[in-house]
Amino acid sequence: MSYPDLPAKGPSGDIVGKPRRNTAATRFYLTNEFGLIALIVLFALAFQFATDGFFSPFNLFSLGRIAAVNIMIGLAMMVVVITGGLNLAVGAIGVCAAMTCGYLIEVVGLPWPIAILSAVALGAMLGFINGWTSVRTGLHSFIITLATMSIFFGVMIFLTRAESYRALPPVFAAFGRMKLLGIFSPLLLVSLMAALFLGYLYNLTAVGREMLAAGAKPEAAEMSGINVGRIFIYCHMLSGALAACAALMLVARNGAAIPSMAGQLGQDWLLIAFLGPVLGGTLLTGGKASVLGTCLGAFLVTMLTSGLLLLQLGDFWIQSFLGLLLLAAVLMDKTRRTFLARRNMA
Amino acid sequence: MASEIAFQATGIEKSFPGVKALKGVSLTLKTHSIHALLGENGAGKSTLIKIITGVHHPDAGRLILEGQEVHFASPREAIAHRVGVVHQERNLIPRFSVAENIHLEQLGASLLKPVDYANLNKQAARWLEALGLDIDPRTPVSRLSVAKMQLVEIAKALSLRSRVLLLDEPTASLTPSETDLLFSFLRKLRDSGASLLFVSHKLEEAQELCDSVTVLRDGSNACESRPMEGLGRQDIVRLMIGRAEGDGGWRKRDTPPGVPPAIELKNVETSLGHANVNLHVRKGEIVGLYGLVGAGRTELAKCILGQFPLTAGTVEIDGKPAKIRSVGEALHIHRVGYVSEDRKGEGLVLMHSVLGNAGITVWRPLSALLGFLTDRLVRHKVTPYIEKLEVKTPSLAQTVANLSGGNQQKISVAKWLAAGVKILLVDEPSVGIDIKTKAYLHDLLRELADNGTAILLITSDMPEMILLADRILVMNDYRLQGQLINDGSYAGMSEGIMNLIHRSEAA
Numbered sequence: 001m002s003y004p005d006l007p008a009k010g011p012s013g014d015i016v017g018k019p020r021r022n023t024a025a026t027r028f029y030l031t032n033e034f035g036l037i038a039l040i041v042l043f044a045l046a047f048q049f050a051t052d053g054f055f056s057p058f059n060l061f062s063l064g065r066i067a068a069v070n071i072m073i074g075l076a077m078m079v080v081v082i083t084g085g086l087n088l089a090v091g092a093i094g095v096c097a098a099m100t101c102g103y104l105i106e107v108v109g110l111p112w113p114i115a116i117l118s119a120v121a122l123g124a125m126l127g128f129i130n131g132w133t134s135v136r137t138g139l140h141s142f143i144i145t146l147a148t149m150s151i152f153f154g155v156m157i158f159l160t161r162a163e164s165y166r167a168l169p170p171v172f173a174a175f176g177r178m179k180l181l182g183i184f185s186p187l188l189l190v191s192l193m194a195a196l197f198l199g200y201l202y203n204l205t206a207v208g209r210e211m212l213a214a215g216a217k218p219e220a221a222e223m224s225g226i227n228v229g230r231i232f233i234y235c236h237m238l239s240g241a242l243a244a245c246a247a248l249m250l251v252a253r254n255g256a257a258i259p260s261m262a263g264q265l266g267q268d269w270l271l272i273a274f275l276g277p278v279l280g281g282t283l284l285t286g287g288k289a290s291v292l293g294t295c296l297g298a299f300l301v302t303m304l305t306s307g308l309l310l311l312q313l314g315d316f317w318i319q320s321f322l323g324l325l326l327l328a329a330v331l332m333d334k335t336r337r338t339f340l341a342r343r344n345m346a
Numbered sequence: 347m348a349s350e351i352a353f354q355a356t357g358i359e360k361s362f363p364g365v366k367a368l369k370g371v372s373l374t375l376k377t378h379s380i381h382a383l384l385g386e387n388g389a390g391k392s393t394l395i396k397i398i399t400g401v402h403h404p405d406a407g408r409l410i411l412e413g414q415e416v417h418f419a420s421p422r423e424a425i426a427h428r429v430g431v432v433h434q435e436r437n438l439i440p441r442f443s444v445a446e447n448i449h450l451e452q453l454g455a456s457l458l459k460p461v462d463y464a465n466l467n468k469q470a471a472r473w474l475e476a477l478g479l480d481i482d483p484r485t486p487v488s489r490l491s492v493a494k495m496q497l498v499e500i501a502k503a504l505s506l507r508s509r510v511l512l513l514d515e516p517t518a519s520l521t522p523s524e525t526d527l528l529f530s531f532l533r534k535l536r537d538s539g540a541s542l543l544f545v546s547h548k549l550e551e552a553q554e555l556c557d558s559v560t561v562l563r564d565g566s567n568a569c570e571s572r573p574m575e576g577l578g579r580q581d582i583v584r585l586m587i588g589r590a591e592g593d594g595g596w597r598k599r600d601t602p603p604g605v606p607p608a609i610e611l612k613n614v615e616t617s618l619g620h621a622n623v624n625l626h627v628r629k630g631e632i633v634g635l636y637g638l639v640g641a642g643r644t645e646l647a648k649c650i651l652g653q654f655p656l657t658a659g660t661v662e663i664d665g666k667p668a669k670i671r672s673v674g675e676a677l678h679i680h681r682v683g684y685v686s687e688d689r690k691g692e693g694l695v696l697m698h699s700v701l702g703n704a705g706i707t708v709w710r711p712l713s714a715l716l717g718f719l720t721d722r723l724v725r726h727k728v729t730p731y732i733e734k735l736e737v738k739t740p741s742l743a744q745t746v747a748n749l750s751g752g753n754q755q756k757i758s759v760a761k762w763l764a765a766g767v768k769i770l771l772v773d774e775p776s777v778g779i780d781i782k783t784k785a786y787l788h789d790l791l792r793e794l795a796d797n798g799t800a801i802l803l804i805t806s807d808m809p810e811m812i813l814l815a816d817r818i819l820v821m822n823d824y825r826l827q828g829q830l831i832n833d834g835s836y837a838g839m840s841e842g843i844m845n846l847i848h849r850s851e852a853a
Contacts, residue, residue, distance in 0.1 A: 204720060206713035213706055216695045223651075223684065223692040224706045224761065225677035287697055 030336055032281030036296035040303060047307035054310060060183045065176070067302040068187035069249045073269050074276020074298040075194055075291070076242035081277050083215040083232050084286025085141030087239045089130060089149040090273050091266020094247030095259060096156045097123040101248060102165025102257030112169050120244045126152055127240020131233035141236070153265045166256040173255035187249050191295070194242060198291045211235055216287025271322055275301045279329045301325070351413075352377045352541035353398075353429075353510045358407035360393055366565060367393040370407070373543075373560050374571040375510060380532060380542040382552040382574065385562035386586055386752075386780030391545050392434065394562070395512050398543075399431045400424035411510070425451055430508030432499050434515050440488035445470035447487050448502045473501040478527050491640065492519045500528065504535075511535070512543045517551060518777075521638045529555050547780075549579055561585040587782050599795070599816055605629050606665055608800035609650075609682070609769050614659035616649040618642065620824045623659070627769070627800040632791065634815030634832070635804045636843055642824035643804045644687055647771045651676045651684055663769070677707060680769070683762035687774035687804070689751070693758035696747040700739050703746050703757050704728040707765035731760040735790070752783035759787065763794075770794065773804045788814060812839045820846040 028034055047054040073090060080087040087093075101119035104110045110118070130148055134141040178186050201208035214221040214228045215235075222228045246269075251257050262269050278284065279300060280293025301322060308318050353375040360368040368390045375381050385391050396402045398409065400418030409416050411427055418424040424431075438447045445463070448470045470483035479497055487495060496519055503511055513532075517525045532555065536542060546552050552559070553574060561568040561582065568585040607626035614623040620642055627633045637643050648654055650661060652670040660667045663680045676682040686692040694703050705724040712727060713719040725742060732742070735756040739749055746754060755775070762770060772791065776784040791814060795801050805811050811818060812832060820827045820843055827846040832839060 205717035206709040206719045207717045209702070209706075209709050209719070213695050213698065213702065216697050217691075219692045220686075220695050221706070223673055223686055225672075225674040225710075225765075226706070227672060227674050287695070 030339070032279070032290060032293045032333070032336075033296060035332075036279060036293065036300055040296065040300050043300070043303060043307060047303075047310065051307060051310040054307060057183045059306070059310070061179055061185055063302060063306050064183070064188050065185040065253055066306065067299045068185060068191045069246055069253065070272050070276065070302045071191040071295050071298040072194060072242060072246035072249060073273045074280070074294045075191075075198060076239050076246055077273035078277040078280075078282050078289060078291070078294045079198065079211075079235050079242065080141065080239045081282050081284060082211060082286055082289045083141075083235045084218075084284075085134065085232070085235075086145065086274075086284075087127075087130060087141065087236065087243075088145040088270065089126070089152055089266070090239065090243040090246075091262035091269035092149045092152040092156070093123050093126045093240050093266070094243040094250070094269065095262050095266050096126060096152050097244030098247035098251050098257045098261065099156055099160050099165070099259060101251065102168065103160070105169065106165045106167050112171060116248060119248060120241050123240040123242075123244025123247075124237040125240070127237040127243075128233060130240070131236030134236070135229040135232050149265055149267075157259060160259055162259050164256050164258040168251070168256060172252050176252035176255060187252065190245065190249060194245065195291050195295050198289075202289050202291065207231070207234065212287055212289065271319070271326070272298065272301060275322060275326050275329070278326060278333070281333065297329075350377055351375070353412070354408075354410040355394070355398060356408050356410070358394065358397060358409075359405045360390075360397060360402060361405055368397070368404075369565045371562060371565070371567055372570050375541045375543060376558070377539050377541050378536060379558060380536050380544055380556045381571070382556035382559040383543055383545045383562070384549070384552060384559060384582060384586060385568075386782065389562040389586075389780075390565040391562055392514065395431065395433075395514055395543075395545065398424070398510075398512060399429060422451075425506055428507060428509045429512070430503040430506045430510070431512040432496075432503045432514060432516050434518070436495060436499065438487045438495055438499060438502075441486055443484050443486055444474070444481055444490070444498055445483035447498060448473060448483075448505050450502070451506065469505070470501070473505050474498075476504070477501055477531055493521060493524050496520060497524065497528070508540070510541045510543070512545075514545045515547065516544075517546060517548065525551070549582055553577075553579065553582075563587070583781060587780075599630075599632075599792075605631075607662070608664060609802070610662045610665075611650070612660050612662065614649070614661065615657045616646070617655050617657055618645045618649060618824070620646055620649065623826055625819055625826065627802050629768075629800050630795050630798050632795045632801045632803055632814055632816050634811045634818040635802060635821055636806075636808070636811050636818055637821035638806065638847065641821045643821050644773055645824070646821070647684060647773055647802070647804060650771065651682070674710075677765060677767070678710060681765075681767045682769045682771070683707070683765060683767035684771045685759055685762060685773060685775060687777060689754055689758055689777075694746050694754055697745060699743050700732065700737070700746055700749070700757060701725060701728060701742040704732055704742075704761045704764060707761045711765075728760070728764050731763045732757075734763075735760050736786070752779040755779050755783065755787070759790070767799070769800045769802075771802045771804070774806065775803070776805070776807060776810060784810075808840050808843070809836065811843075812836055818843065822847050 053059055076090050077087060097119040100122050101115045104115035104118055105112055126148070130141065130145050134144040137144070175186060180186055202212060210221070210226045210231050211234070214226055214231045218228045247262070250261055254261060276294045276298035279297030280295070281290045282288060282294060304321070304325070305318055308321065351374055355371065355373045358368050358371045371390065371394055373394070383391050383394070393402065397404050400421045400423055411429070416427060418427070439450070445467045449466055467483040474481055474483060477497055477500065479494065479501070481490065481494065487498060490498065496516060500516060516528065520528065532542060544552065544556055556574050558571055559569070559574050559577065559582070560571050563586060605628045608629045610626035611623050615621050623646065625633070635643050645654070649656060650670065652672050652675060661670065662668060663682070668680055670676045670680060670682070673684065690696060695706070701721065701724060705728045708724065708727050709719060712723055737753050737756045737760065739753065746757060759775070775787050775791070788810070791801060791803070803811070803814055812834065815832050818830045818832055818839065820830070827849065830839060830842045830846070
């Protein structure tokens, strides 16, 4: 969250505002957001030269479809990371929500909008379980969500007998295949809406500010009149709901709700879930969020994956590469932060 | 006593990004002497100490130890030259035993050789005994009180047999009797030939203990290594702040007896062990709650705020019983605010901006439908208080961690003023802040009371208490011992307070 600089204030000189234009510019060049945009442009050019058809309409469309889901996954993790916690169960919650949606449509016969809303509500409810347990026990959400990841996924496999729901209404698949202006997937719009909502939340609402304050220093927030426990539960519920959205978008892309769509225990989502926020400059210790950064981070990762696949690198190489990227991002961020602290600009 | 120069620092300069912390500071320490290093917050005392002990490297200037110029690349080298330090912050490992902590620097004799614990404990016991500490050296440090930890830290510095020993605010968390004990020990150390540097915010202590003094102001010497003799308190203050201390004396304030209590505690018992607590604070009144460290005063404030449950009795706000379950309820329903003694832990979100901290209490009341709230609105609400308190910050966007202690404290007060509380619990308002800010906060508290705020003032600083309070309640061991009407005379009041405390100890 950033506040615009105030102009010099009053003749009393209490709030002395020296214009620092050059440092403001330097500060912008040192933001994660700028770094990510530069990397995205750089890699896009590199892939354009190195591969066939990186900028083809088909590739851009499929890139956008995947990026949309990855952005949503990144945001689902980010909203909990700002509390200084994490949510290892994003994938498990997502799959549970998607399977619930499929069940409600195919078995119960509910109309699809109601099924979607119910699925998102279930995501929020599972998030509530994570948040409530973590707040009540005082244990770190790492251990709580590690446990619930297995629990949620196990129960889901038991209830569905690991079978997919493939007879979904055609509107799902149609939405997943739809093209705007020939290259954009409308799924990107869904992610954009989620990002705008979060931007609004953190910058323009009381509860969003309370989330950041509680994440930065829970004791101080509590002693300033913020109900930290309740705020943390909200964050987990938001995470669950966003994870459910991500899974429903995946359903639209696949045209079916499949238990294995996020891998065993939903673990396939974890790397991307952390890469987005961390590349984007969200502090793992909490208290600082960057919605734009998370979106750009998730987009960069998607682009790299897609480009490397076009270069016909093996899937395992890409996984290793993404792991390296995560490590590099954390180290870069540390260096950047030290630099800013040295120059007294942080 | 032949006193010769033990250590000399000349023309020390040190810049940090954006600030020149030291601009050519000099200091001379002699053997058989305790030297006071005084100055306001941000004057450069801690920086100088860190340079002398090898934590920082000076940009210019020389360090001379017993006639030889030295360059300490790390704190370890300083220790090897027998320059010891007790830092302001705790540097103990809580789960290690007292003996292990004392000998931490000397444990690793060889990689695989087992540590000789019997010898270790015996050595540690010697140092503890010298300090008059009755602790088993095998006790884990985490089980000690804060004051005892401080003493263990001093024992640790002593065990290095330092020739030059620097003490950065060693008495901050000690009770008067512990302080006396420490002082008599430091004097013994001085007589045996050591050279000590003593940093404190408490001028009375420095005058009592030290024989020479160096005062820093804004990173320069306001006076360099002159004898303490002949310097009065006012002289020192003038050196520290560059002008005389404002009179800021006590004045009698009349609260009409008819005014009903704004907050009243009736027969309160708490889960923390308070029993039979009866007190009230009327509108416009400043009631002091005095006690030694660990008397249960902060704990009582936290119980009032609903952090710990009451087991009996009632809290009444404006004559109506109030059940307060959280600080949020205290603030938004009952208009009760709490300025925490622990600024860094509970008072402020250090990594957030000035605006984010000062506005934290007004977000909820200011927010419109769906919690909608702009920075503009918060800024509008908060700026008058930031200006009124003369917080020195480049902008409202500045990270609070980058401000000085005094300015941080102003912000942690400003946020409650912005919230417009009617009852303010103030816990140790002047811990670690300089004289100027302290006088300023005192004026502010008086002004608040004059305008009708009920203030419960918790402080261990007796002069501060006698300066501000209308009535003084004395707490010891989680019980109220009695009440004194403040008449502003230091001697009479402090004696009365001590009598109340010791009456309970005698009983």
